[in-house]
Amino acid sequence: MKSITKIFLILGLFAFLLVAFAPSSSVATVNLESDGYTEAEAKLIEEKGEKFTFQTEVNKLMNIIINSLYSKKEIFLRELISNASDALDKIRFLALTNADLLGEGEQSNLDIHIKIDKANNVLHITDRGVGMTKDELVRNLGTIAQSGTKEFIKKVSDSAESSNLIGQFGVGFYSLFLVADSVVVTSKSNDDDQYVWTSDSQSSYTIAKDPKGNTLGRGTRISLHIKDDSKEFLDQEVIKQLVKKYSQFINFPIYLYVSEEVEIPKEEQEDSKPITDDQVEETTTTTEEGEEETTTEEEGQTEEKKTKTVYKWEELNDSKPLWMKAAKDVTKEEYTEFFRSLSKTQDTPITYSHFKTEGDTEFRSILYIPENPPSNMFDLEAAGSGLKLFVRRVFITDNLKELVPNWLRFLVGVIDSDDLPLNVSREMLQQNKILDAIKKKVIGKFISMIKELSEDEDKTKYNEFFKKFGSSMKLGAIEDQANKKRLTKYLLFPSSKEELTTFAGYVERMKEGQDQIYFITGKSKDSVEASPLIEQAIKKGYEVLFLVDPIDEYLVPQLDKFDDKYKFTNLARSGVKFNEDKEEEDQRKQTAEEFKPLLSYLKKTLSDKLEKVVISKVLADSPSILVSNSWGVTANQERIMKAQAHQANAQPQFNSKKIMEINPSHPLIKKLLNRLNEFGEEDETTKVSAHVLYETSALTAGYSIDNPTNFADFIYKLMMINGDSLAQTNFETTKNENSGPSVSFGDDDENQQQDFQQPPQSTHDEL
Numbered sequence: 073m074k075s076i077t078k079i080f081l082i083l084g085l086f087a088f089l090l091v092a093f094a095p096s097s098s099v100a101t102v103n104l105e106s107d108g109y110t111e112a113e114a115k116l117i118e119e120k121g122e123k124f125t126f127q128t129e130v131n132k133l134m135n136i137i138i139n140s141l142y143s144k145k146e147i148f149l150r151e152l153i154s155n156a157s158d159a160l161d162k163i164r165f166l167a168l169t170n171a172d173l174l175g176e177g178e179q180s181n182l183d184i185h186i187k188i189d190k191a192n193n194v195l196h197i198t199d200r201g202v203g204m205t206k207d208e209l210v211r212n213l214g215t216i217a218q219s220g221t222k223e224f225i226k227k228v229s230d231s232a233e234s235s236n237l238i239g240q241f242g243v244g245f246y247s248l249f250l251v252a253d254s255v256v257v258t259s260k261s262n263d264d265d266q267y268v269w270t271s272d273s274q275s276s277y278t279i280a281k282d283p284k285g286n287t288l289g290r291g292t293r294i295s296l297h298i299k300d301d302s303k304e305f306l307d308q309e310v311i312k313q314l315v316k317k318y319s320q321f322i323n324f325p326i327y328l329y330v331s332e333e334v335e336i337p338k339e340e341q342e343d344s345k346p347i348t349d350d351q352v353e354e355t356t357t358t359t360e361e362g363e364e365e366t367t368t369e370e371e372g373q374t375e376e377k378k379t380k381t382v383y384k385w386e387e388l389n390d391s392k393p394l395w396m397k398a399a400k401d402v403t404k405e406e407y408t409e410f411f412r413s414l415s416k417t418q419d420t421p422i423t424y425s426h427f428k429t430e431g432d433t434e435f436r437s438i439l440y441i442p443e444n445p446p447s448n449m450f451d452l453e454a455a456g457s458g459l460k461l462f463v464r465r466v467f468i469t470d471n472l473k474e475l476v477p478n479w480l481r482f483l484v485g486v487i488d489s490d491d492l493p494l495n496v497s498r499e500m501l502q503q504n505k506i507l508d509a510i511k512k513k514v515i516g517k518f519i520s521m522i523k524e525l526s527e528d529e530d531k532t533k534y535n536e537f538f539k540k541f542g543s544s545m546k547l548g549a550i551e552d553q554a555n556k557k558r559l560t561k562y563l564l565f566p567s568s569k570e571e572l573t574t575f576a577g578y579v580e581r582m583k584e585g586q587d588q589i590y591f592i593t594g595k596s597k598d599s600v601e602a603s604p605l606i607e608q609a610i611k612k613g614y615e616v617l618f619l620v621d622p623i624d625e626y627l628v629p630q631l632d633k634f635d636d637k638y639k640f641t642n643l644a645r646s647g648v649k650f651n652e653d654k655e656e657e658d659q660r661k662q663t664a665e666e667f668k669p670l671l672s673y674l675k676k677t678l679s680d681k682l683e684k685v686v687i688s689k690v691l692a693d694s695p696s697i698l699v700s701n702s703w704g705v706t707a708n709q710e711r712i713m714k715a716q717a718h719q720a721n722a723q724p725q726f727n728s729k730k731i732m733e734i735n736p737s738h739p740l741i742k743k744l745l746n747r748l749n750e751f752g753e754e755d756e757t758t759k760v761s762a763h764v765l766y767e768t769s770a771l772t773a774g775y776s777i778d779n780p781t782n783f784a785d786f787i788y789k790l791m792m793i794n795g796d797s798l799a800q801t802n803f804e805t806t807k808n809e810n811s812g813p814s815v816s817f818g819d820d821d822e823n824q825q826q827d828f829q830q831p832p833q834s835t836h837d838e839l
Contacts, residue, residue: 159292394410433513538563546563593625614650
């Protein structure tokens with residue numbers, strides 16, 4: 073009996089575990105009846121609908137958005153309206169070649185409608201856009217195919233302004249869960265039946281064919297079931313303010329179903345009759361604008377009541393496209409709001425240009441330089457950009473690789489052409505000659521904007537701009553040969569005399585007779601300021617440019633000379649020359665002859681690493697340094713190439729030998745020459761010193777050491793030599809002071825001293 077009881081207990085426990093840990097196949101409960109479905113229709117959707125599980129990345133995104141961006145929850149409306157606008161743009165573009173796609177009657181009106189259902193706590197946003205098929209609902213709302221998803225997850229987790237990142241990465245739909253605990257998406261595409269997509273932001277969603285049939289005609293309705301703590305978004309005044317704040321310049325009408333109390337005219341009061349308790353009279357009138365107004369007279373209305381409630385669709389963004397206005401008629405605040413609607417941020421643009429061109433090519437444009445670079449500024453494969461192309465107010469594309477060069481991808485704005493054909497396709501854009509004229513004008517306007525910024529007495533604004541977008545301008549100087557000279561004039565670099573300077577500013581401060589622009593490249597300003605390579609230039613009073621942007625290594629070879637006169641000289645390469653008089657030249661030749669034995673010895677000892685050893689012209693305080701020849705790889709280039717190879721999982725090869733420059737005025741170099749002359753080339757200490765000198769020269773120059781273990785061995789040997797010398801010195805001092813007996817170091821010490829060929833004490837102390 074006990075065994076049977078035990079079996080039942082085990083089976084019961086097993087059944088409990090199966091239920092407790094079995095994957096849930098049910099979809100979160102969504103109140104479909106509040107969306108106009110009958111109880112039977114809602115049950116049909118739940119039973120017949122297909123169940124899906126969100127892609128892992130979607131779950132992560134929703135978790136981050138809901139938990140990290142709660143203070144910025146109002147941006148959900150911006151994102152949903154932007155998505156609706158995109159859907160309208162798509163159907164309008166498709167209709168350029170097939171007008172039947174728009175349909176007839178109200179269905180052909182391209183607009184967005186927002187309706188508040190306070191009774192059921194639901195907010196409806198409806199567009200007559202392209203709509204989605206069943207497969208598109210799965211692809212667009214259940215998965216994220218964008219390559220930038222991981223980058224978004226990282227940035228949105230770290231950024232204090234993370235809400236501004238949502239629109240940039242195309243995940244704005246999920247922001248609705250900031251304010252809604254569930255959502256119903258109803259969508260009808262011309263290519264499929266009408267479907268209903270439901271979810272409550274958990275791990276799953278369902279899709280079912282709409283039992284009501286085709287009620288939308290075409291387009292999408294998003295019904296948000298608002299959370300209890302977000303009911304302010306069921307207030308029409310709040311919605312009005314948010315649309316004005318974020319979506320004022322959306323290219324399609326945005327309507328809100330509003331109610332308002334209006335005074336009843338006296339003649340209506342005289343004609344009105346008392347209403348019984350069970351009567352509610354509704355009258356519909358049409359305004360001059362064609363809006364429907366529904367008048368409801370409340371129960372038990374008395375003659376004293378002089379107001380009535382009017383319901384109507386109110387257009388919230390009735391401003392015409394900003395670029396169609398004259399610049400003098402647009403306020404700075406309007407420009408800022410328009411920028412924010414385009415960039416999907418709350419930033420303030422650095423500057424902007426509103427212009428119209430006439431002549432062979434006619435177009436209108438507003439161009440902005442944003443406050444912050446876009447997240448994909450250097451993603452040259454990204455499809456979209458901040459610029460949108462319109463043809464006679466019809467949106468065509470924001471994929472403008474043929475119109476905007478890579479280095480100007482950060483620009484935000486609109487270009488509206490009157491000359492391009494209305495049915496222009498993206499393929500035709502690649503071959504249309506009108507685009508060349510537009511492209512030149514856009515680049516010219518950008519250069520005009522930065523010229524105006526740079527000429528401002530207060531350089532702060534331009535300096536801040538350049539810190540953020542300078543790399544793009546340098547890329548332009550490399551890629552755009554037609555505008556290279558114009559762009560080069562506005563490039564900024566830190567220097568030994570200025571926080572930031574142009575090439576022209578450097579030339580103005582040149583020493584008399586100077587015809588070279590001296591520069592050094594490196595990882596950071598601090599590192600190059602401490603480099604031995606600039607010692608002599610600074611000592612002689614020359615200004616040195618610090619090129620610490622990785623792209624600078626590719627920029628300078630493209631520049632050749634500045635103003636066709638001043639040559640660029642890299643202090644990290646051999647052959648540096650300063651203006652010297654004949655006395656200095658003669659002294660240098662004499663010094664080279666004096667140190668010729670050491671130069672030859674170092675070259676011979678380090679022949680596998682060095683091309684040659686020379687007397688340095690760049691060192692003033694350091695004993696030695698490594699430099700590259702005119703075609704070799706500098707230390708900074710080697711650092712950049714290794715970083716690039718690491719990203720590509722490759723192993724770079726650096727076969728070029730370096731050039732060692734020694735400073736003959738440094739005590740260490742003088743003493744090394746003396747030791748070589750006294751003990752010859754076989755002296756072990758001299759050999760070890762030569763290797764340590766090379767390795768430390770490489771480190772000081774910024775090169776990496778080929779074999780750190782060998783370098784450590786050389787250091788240990790020197791430490792042992794110096795340690796023995798110190799012990800011998802202490803012993804001799806003690807013996808002299810105490811007149812005590814002589815003490816031997818022992819056999820090991822003698823052998824070690826013999827191995828390193830210890831010199832007399834006085835000579836060793838010098839080294």
